[in-house]
Amino acid sequence: MRFYQFTGILGCTTAAFISIAPIQVEAATFQVISGVTSIDRDHEDILKSIGLNLTGTNNTIAPIPSNYWVGFNIDPATNFRFSDEGGFTPLSGTIEHTGTITFNNQITLGNFSIGLAPGRTVTGGSGFVLRDTFSLKTILFDLSIPGPVAFDGQNLTIPDVKLLISPEFATILQKPNLTGLFAGTARIDAEVAAVPEPDSVLAVLAAGAALLATRFYTQKIKCT
Secondary structure, three states: OOHHHHHHHHHHHHHHHHHHOOOOOOOOEEEEEEEEEEEOHHHHHHHHHOOOOEEEEEOOEOOOOOOOOEEEEEOOOOOOEEEOOOOOEEEEOEEEEEOEEEEOOOEEEEOOEEEEOOOOOOOOEEEEEEEOOOOOOOEEEEEEOOOOOEEOOOEEEEEEEEEEEOHHHHHHOOOHHHOOOEEEEEEEEEEEEEEOOHHHHHHHHHHHHHHHHHHHHHHHHHHO
16 A cells, blocks of 8 residues: 555544544533513512502513513623523623612612622522612612523523512611511523633634644545
8 A cells, every 4th residue: 555545544534533523512601681580479569568669660571470560671781691500500790670660659779680799698598689770779689599490592591589688778778677588589581692612612613624624635635
């Protein structure tokens, strides 16, 4: 067998190996891009019991499911990212919302932001909080660990998140004993998009370049 024939066979073998070599699947990163956060009807009743009566809403949307109290649109400014490792692992960022609600014709809250606030000590809290960014500019509720999260690669549902009155909100209400009080349940229904990892993109490009180079070299040998 001549040397160039052996080289051609080696080139073909290399090309075939690159084509069929298994690709190791790693955890992917996703970002929330749109959706709705809904609050159940118990929230309104509980707030009434502490003297907060709903007197108006602005720019809110239909909740999911429809028997919930009110929905808030997830704003494009959202940059919340998570990994599908273990099903759902929060990574960074916040979920931003539009829409406001007014109580007692006096205080308007809204444009809520959900994100991690390290160092929280409220019993039952997850470390995530719901913050008012419209008027009080403070944390209103600590959020509990949610129920089972559903994720299919495009849609994310985070159910049964308990709203626990924060120490900050309890102080504003001049009722410190309300800290940690269950004030209702929230649910997040979001659309997400995959976030390409820089290393993964480079790896794919490198593998593609190597495959093309091998096939070109093999073709060149055949034509010699």
